[in-house]
Amino acid sequence: MNRMRNAWLVLVGALMVLIGGTAQAALQITDDNGVVVNFERSPQRIVSLLPSLAETVCELGQCPRLVGVDRYSTFPASLTKLPQVGGGLDPNIEMIVALRPDVVLMATSSRAGDRLRALGIKVLALEPKTHADVQRVMLKIGQLLEVPDAQRIWRAIDAAVMAAAQSLPAGARGMRVYFEVNPGPYAAGEGSFIGETLTRLGARNIVPASLGPFPKLNPEYIVRADPDLIMIGQRSVDGMAQRPGWMGMRAMREQRLCVFSTDESDTLVRPGPRMAEGARLMARCLADKAAKKAGARS
Structure with a gap:
């Protein structure tokens, strides 16, 4: 009887070890909508519907796992060779299904999540809007892809932003800045990742955090604020x-205007691994226009 009991205990113990090992190998990720998604193993086939998420996958060294991206994902250049599955708001569901993804990465604002889940496809909604969000999303994707050094990669990005700030001359600090994200006009407020970068660079944003991260503004608001410097993309310039009152603003009169190319704008407005490059672009703009402002005074 004791021999049978001991054999039973050994069998139960072996089963517990097996079950425990399986549970440990499984992945459980909670997305930004609070949805818990379980994976039996790290996904090998990924579709991304947000450029910053595709860039993050690649920054983590896992570009080969991407099998499809949205139409706006153009960096790194290798992504342009992948099947394009529409945009975050108008994805091609049939095409996504045909790619047999293990997971689809998308913004929380995308309306495709429920439809994809109904078809049995796993979805993770992740949408970084602040520096802390960028770090959190990078670590979460690192967990999903089982990349152990995601934190190190984030620290390198954060350190590069700090270096951009330290490179600025004292005269570039304190400038009042209006950053236009796209026509509307939609601005980058203090609470956005762009606004946080401007703050770290010592600039003063004319759009307070209370208006939201990316508010649509009345153009008259910008005229009344009368910024020292305007940062804007080629698409918006x-x-x-011809905007009413704009030629009367000091930034326009004194030509303190930084117009970013399409590629530069994409770098600046995507909250992901290229945030450090965005900081360098803004720092260069601040330094150049501060010098111009100082020259106008002398």
Whole structure:
């Protein structure tokens, strides 16, 4: 009887070890909508519907796992060779299904999540809007992809932003800045990742955090604020001079205007691994225009 009991205990113990090992190998990720998603193993086939998420996957050294991206994912250049599955708001569901993804990465604002889940496809909704969000999303994707050094990669990005700030001359600090994200006009407020970068660079944002991270502004608000410096993308600059009252602003009169190319704008407005490069672009703009401002005074 004791021999049978001991054999039973050994069998139960072996089963517990097996079950425990399986549970430990499984992945459980909670997305930004609070949805818990379980994976039997790290996904090998990924579709991304948000450029910053695709860039993060690649920054973590896992670009080969991407089998499809949205139409706006252009960096790194290798992503342009992948099947494009529409945009975050208008994805091609049939095409996504045909790619047989283990998971689809998308913004929380995407309306495709429920449809994909109904078809049996796992979805993770992740949408970084602040520096802390960028770090959190990078670590979460690192966990999903079982990349152990995601924290080290984030620290390198954060250190590069700090270096950009330290490179600025004292005269570049304190400038009042308006950063236009896209026509509307939609601005980058203090609470956005762009606004946080400007703050770290010593600039003063004319759009307070109370208005939200990326508010749509009345153009008159910008005229009344009368910024020292305007940062704007090439997509938005056409017709800017015709906006009522804009030519009366000091930044326009004194040509303190930084117009970023399409590629530069993509770098600046995507909350992901290229945030450090965005900080360098803004720092260069601040330094150049501060020098111009100082020259105008002398």
